[in-house]
Amino acid sequence: MRIDVLTLFPDFFAASAEVGVVGRAIRGGLLDLQCHNPRDFTVDKHRRVDDRTFGGGPGMVMQVEPLRAALAEVRAMAAAPALVVYLSPQGERLTQRRVRLLAGLPRLLLLCGRYEGVDERLVTREVDLELSIGDYVLSGGELAAAVLIDAVGRLQEGALNRSESASQDSFEDGLLDCPHYSRPEQDAYGAVPEVLMSGDHRAIQRWRRQQSLGRTWLRRPDLLSRITLSGEDRRLLEEFRLQWAEQKNAVRS
Numbered sequence: 001m002r003i004d005v006l007t008l009f010p011d012f013f014a015a016s017a018e019v020g021v022v023g024r025a026i027r028g029g030l031l032d033l034q035c036h037n038p039r040d041f042t043v044d045k046h047r048r049v050d051d052r053t054f055g056g057g058p059g060m061v062m063q064v065e066p067l068r069a070a071l072a073e074v075r076a077m078a079a080a081p082a083l084v085v086y087l088s089p090q091g092e093r094l095t096q097r098r099v100r101l102l103a104g105l106p107r108l109l110l111l112c113g114r115y116e117g118v119d120e121r122l123v124t125r126e127v128d129l130e131l132s133i134g135d136y137v138l139s140g141g142e143l144a145a146a147v148l149i150d151a152v153g154r155l156q157e158g159a160l161n162r163s164e165s166a167s168q169d170s171f172e173d174g175l176l177d178c179p180h181y182s183r184p185e186q187d188a189y190g191a192v193p194e195v196l197m198s199g200d201h202r203a204i205q206r207w208r209r210q211q212s213l214g215r216t217w218l219r220r221p222d223l224l225s226r227i228t229l230s231g232e233d234r235r236l237l238e239e240f241r242l243q244w245a246e247q248k249n250a251v252r253s
């Protein structure tokens with residue numbers, strides 16, 4: 001997969017392209033990440049990319065011409081058709097479902113806004129998809145683009161090893177992950193749950209599933225209401241709820 005990024009801050013992406021799963025995917029040739037600065041596509045001597053907003057008010061807007069020139073040149077750099085994605089607070093929410101869809105495409109062209117954003121005429125004519133990463137205010141699209149690149153990059157075929165397998169991901173089955181523990185068995189903060197030391201793989205699997213269900217119920221009931229639980233899942237969650245209520249009463253008395 002090829003990802004091109006149009007950004008006024010290409011340096012921003014250097015570290016994230018080197019480290020971890022995505023760094024490995026890039027080095028291994030599974031992902032080709034190229035950043036381009038719209039400022040390099042300006043023709044005036046001040047290399048201007050922004051101007052005041054028509055209608056008045058504070059803030060600057062990224063102008064059409066540098067972005068239009070950059071998009072045309074960058075599109076032509078490879079034969080694969082690119083889906084043009086504009087990272088913006090007005091976009092639809094990025095979810096794991098959308099990540100999976102995007103990860104299967106041959107090429108993405110990510111457009112990062114700064115200031116108040118991009119002139120709407122460019123958005124209307126050139127952008128295929130407008131995406132937000134959540135309901136909080138960032139200072140530009142770069143961090144959101146880096147999030148998208150990470151999420152999509154790690155799904156490239158061969159990017160993950162067995163222990164990182166995507167099928168084990170939280171959200172792939174709509175539940176939060178279970179707690180994890182490592183050595184030593186006993187430390188300054190206490191002991192590891194006994195079942196994990198039992199060697200009984202069926203019991204361990206059951207416990208993990210129950211923890212996933214229980215934590216999702218406690219922390220993200222919105223996720224739980226989107227999925228259908230099996231009979232076994234419902235029994236595990238009911239048992240978790242009972243234990244939760246008992247524990248709460250025990251603390252009170």
Ligand code: 9D3
Binds near residue numbers: 088115116131137142
């Ligand atoms: C202070 C500026 N705001 C005017 C009332 C609007 C505004 C413009 C530009 C708010 C944020 C931004 C920059 N944000 C992004 O480019 C962005 C973003 C985000 O802020 N939150 C979640 N996802 C994204 S994707 C791109």
